[in-house]
């Protein structure tokens with residue numbers, strides 16, 4: 001771990017609000033952090049604090065209206081479609097919901113080879129890579145011929161991880177990637193994330209509301225509150241000796257789910273699932 005792969009520098013994200021002269025909603029109010037090659041940065045905070053927005057800004061899916069996001073030195077905050085497409089072999093994503101993120105009518109082999117064949121990799125090389133990917137994420141031989149519905153939630157998330165790995169990215173944005181799974185499956189999928197990092201040196205921006213999950217995996221942790229980072233540093237230090245009063249509260253009490261936000265997230269899920277496929281395959285849409 002050495003130089004920064006990604007630098008988030010004083011980033012502001014504002015969502016337009018419908019209505020005459022209504023000012024935009026400022027979801028990120030000048031956020032800064034960096035991610036080094038091979039590192040996991042955990043992003044925690046209560047519901048609505050801006051974690052997903054930061055992940056989406058890195059992916060080019062949220063409107064950055066101030067500051068800059070630099071990937072290996074280049075500003076990627078306002079890339080067009082072609083630039084995003086090129087970047088999708090470097091930065092990938094795994095979202096929360098393994099049930100909607102995989103096209104139900106495609107076999108696992110088709111899902112995993114799609115990002116490759118779109119980039120003109122031969123069918124033969126793509127098939128070989130699919131076998132390699134399935135092995136890497138611990139799925140059985142023959143899985144390539146089956147459909148997503150034949151797999152459990154944990155296995156589907158392994159498939160989503162395999163798809164994210166297909167192009168050998170250096171960074172994966174993981175947005176609550178285990179929160180839809182039961183506890184024992186969560187533990188196994190988290191171990192998989194760690195094993196993959198050891199094998200490939202990929203870095204993760206790991207968004208979670210679950211402190212235990214973040215503590216398990218992260219080298220450094222950022223704590224978000226109302227669109228700002230209120231604590232940022234070494235994971236052991238932030239989790240063992242939180243300094244900011246908000247972080248201390250966050251670590252004392254498990255966050256209470258907000259039903260309105262939960263409903264909003266459910267509504268967002270289908271759209272996010274489509275974006276995840278689009279990102280894996282084409283490099284995503286531009287906001």
Ligand SMILES: Nc1ncnc2c1ncn2[C@@H]1O[C@H](COP(=O)(O)OP(=O)(O)OP(=O)(O)O)[C@@H](O)[C@H]1O
Nearest residue numbers: 015025027046047048049050051052053054209261
């Ligand atoms: N597309 C959007 N348009 C307008 N406001 C939005 C949009 N997306 C998010 N927001 C608002 O931005 C704020 C931050 O949302 P965000 O989803 O980033 O938070 P979060 O910390 O990831 O929350 P959760 O853990 O519930 O997912 C919230 O107040 C949310 O309502």
